[in-house]
Amino acid sequence: MLRSYDFYKEKLGISEYDILRISTIINSFNNGEVCEEDIRSLKGDGLKFCLCEGMFDTFKKLVSPFEYDDNGTTRYKYLLDSVSLGLVEFINSCPSSIMEEWAKDTSKSVEEAAMEAVVLYPSLKKDLLDAIYSIEEDKIMTIKIKDVLARQISGVGKPIKGERDVVYYAELPLLLPCLDLFKKNIITVANDTGGCYDDYEINEDSFANIIIDYNSLDEGNKEIAQMLVADGHGKILDVLSGKELFIEVPCKRNETVLDVSKRMMDLVNLFHKQDMLYGKMNDEDIDNFLNFIYRYLSDDKKKKVFDILSSGYTDQNILQAISYSPYSFMIYYDTEEKKFWKDKYYYDKHKKYLDEQNKDLK
Numbered sequence: 001m002l003r004s005y006d007f008y009k010e011k012l013g014i015s016e017y018d019i020l021r022i023s024t025i026i027n028s029f030n031n032g033e034v035c036e037e038d039i040r041s042l043k044g045d046g047l048k049f050c051l052c053e054g055m056f057d058t059f060k061k062l063v064s065p066f067e068y069d070d071n072g073t074t075r076y077k078y079l080l081d082s083v084s085l086g087l088v089e090f091i092n093s094c095p096s097s098i099m100e101e102w103a104k105d106t107s108k109s110v111e112e113a114a115m116e117a118v119v120l121y122p123s124l125k126k127d128l129l130d131a132i133y134s135i136e137e138d139k140i141m142t143i144k145i146k147d148v149l150a151r152q153i154s155g156v157g158k159p160i161k162g163e164r165d166v167v168y169y170a171e172l173p174l175l176l177p178c179l180d181l182f183k184k185n186i187i188t189v190a191n192d193t194g195g196c197y198d199d200y201e202i203n204e205d206s207f208a209n210i211i212i213d214y215n216s217l218d219e220g221n222k223e224i225a226q227m228l229v230a231d232g233h234g235k236i237l238d239v240l241s242g243k244e245l246f247i248e249v250p251c252k253r254n255e256t257v258l259d260v261s262k263r264m265m266d267l268v269n270l271f272h273k274q275d276m277l278y279g280k281m282n283d284e285d286i287d288n289f290l291n292f293i294y295r296y297l298s299d300d301k302k303k304k305v306f307d308i309l310s311s312g313y314t315d316q317n318i319l320q321a322i323s324y325s326p327y328s329f330m331i332y333y334d335t336e337e338k339k340f341w342k343d344k345y346y347y348d349k350h351k352k353y354l355d356e357q358n359k360d361l362k
Contacts, residue, residue, distance in 0.1 A: 003052050012052075014045055022049045030058055034066075036079060044085035051091070056124050060131040063087075065139040075256070076139045077147035082132050083168055084151040091128055133167045140172055141258035145251060148172050150196035160188055161345050171196060173208055173251065173260035177268040185276040185349060187216035189244065193251055193260070208251040208260050210268075214243035216278040217271075224270050233267055275353045279346020281331070286318060286340055293325035301325075315340075 001023060008014040014022075022045060025038045039046070039062070050059040065076035082088070151171055160166050160182055170178040171193040181188050194206025214236055217225060225245045228234040234247045249263040281289070294305060305321045315338060322328045332344040341347040 001053060008049075008052070012045070012048055014049075018045065019049070022046055026050065026055065026058060029062070030055075034079075036077075039079045042080065044087060044090070047080060047082055047085065047087050048090060051128075056128065059128060063131060064134075065136065065143060067139075070144075073142075075142045075144065077143050078149050078172075081149040081151065084149045088129070088132065088168065091125060091132075133164050135167060135175065137176075140175070141256065141261065143172060143257045144253070145173065145193065145196060145255050145257065145260065146253040148193065148196040148257065150193065171208070173257045174210055174264060176261050177210060177264040180265065180268050181210070181212065181271070184271055184273040185216075185278075185353060186221065186271060186274065187213040187278050189213050205250070205252045207248045208264060209246050209248040210264065212245040212247065213241075213278070214245045215241075217245075218274040218277070221271050221274055224272075228267060228270070273353075276346050276349035279342040279350070281340040281342060285342070286313075289331060290318070290321065293322065293327050296327070297324060 001019075005016040005019055008019050009016070022042055025035070025042060026046060026049060028035070029039060042049075047059055047062060050056070050062065059082075062080045063078075063082040066079050067074060067076055069075075148171065151169070160169060160178070163179065163182065166178050166182050167175065170191055173193050173196075174191045178188055178191060188210055190211040191209065193208045212225075214222070214225065225234065225236065228245075228247060229236055233249070234245055237244050237246065247264070247267055249260065249267065251260050290309070294302060297305060301324045305324055308317050308321045311317065315333065318340070319333055322331060330343070332341040332347050333339075334341060334347055341350075
């Protein structure tokens with residue numbers, strides 16, 4: 001091992017006994033011996049161990065779909081899902097302290113190996129992240145539901161803003177439907193596959209669902225939502241932020257990811273691509289935002305903002321008032337249409353949609 005037991009205890013809170021157990025299991029895995037129960041028992045500590053020891057290839061192998069034979073049919077399962085285990089943050093935050101520790105080694109050969117890792121890490125980090133976010137449909141679609149690790153980060157209340165975020169938040173059977181909704185400018189806030197592993201315990205047959213921000217839908221897609229509800233495929237619930245549409249399909253333990261994905265895609269395909277108007281702010285949204293920032297201002301800044309807005313709620317006054325807040329980045333002003341947006345991200349998606357529509361008309 002490159003690292004000392006003291007390092008693991010101090011940096012990661014892992015005991016000497018656990019490190020010996022992890023090291024034994026990882027070495028057996030590298031020698032071709034695969035005991036799924038042992039590997040799954042490692043959870044995130046096994047992957048952290050691989051990074052700390054410079055076992056990047058082992059890390060990638062552990063988080064990639066693992067091939068197995070199912071009565072003559074080649075299928076795949078996940079041994080460890082790095083996204084479920086929160087390893088993305090660890091990869092982004094751990095390098096400096098670990099690399100510094102590597103460089104402290106007294107053994108010249110070990111030190112040289114450590115320094116080499118320091119130099120190579122930026123490119124290795126990209127390889128690791130690419131492995132985590134890769135979508136190999138031919139592999140993941142044949143994984144059985146009972147072999148899917150449930151992701152404990154479902155993204156509730158966090159509108160997805162990129163394809164990597166979709167991969168990060170979506171359960172495997174719902175990955176392609178969530179990607180499809182993302183490309184149609186429909187806001188998903190959560191998803192769940194009840195038949196997956198939950199804290200490493202297999203649940204019974206259940207349902208898979210995708211939760212959509214109902215207010216993000218245009219009128220045509222709202223009609224589709226109402227039709228799905230009427231047909232028994234969904235429900236619309238009132239929540240603090242407005243309304244949410246739950247789309248639900250059966251999810252059985254011995255089905256494959258593809259079975260559940262196709263079932264959900266049949267429903268998701270009914271929606272059309274829409275303009276990204278979700279982020280455009282109305283007067284009520286602007287009032288709520290101003291009230292939000294006002295609560296966190298110092299007394300002298302509160303007086304300045306009050307004086308500015310007392311002379312009228314013009315766009316320029318609102319922009320000036322917002323400038324006193326550290327949260328001014330949370331809003332974007334379109335100087336052409338003279339409209340406020342929740343985020344420039346939504347504005348850019350809106351402009352992209354309009355450009356696509358103009359191209360189609362030509």
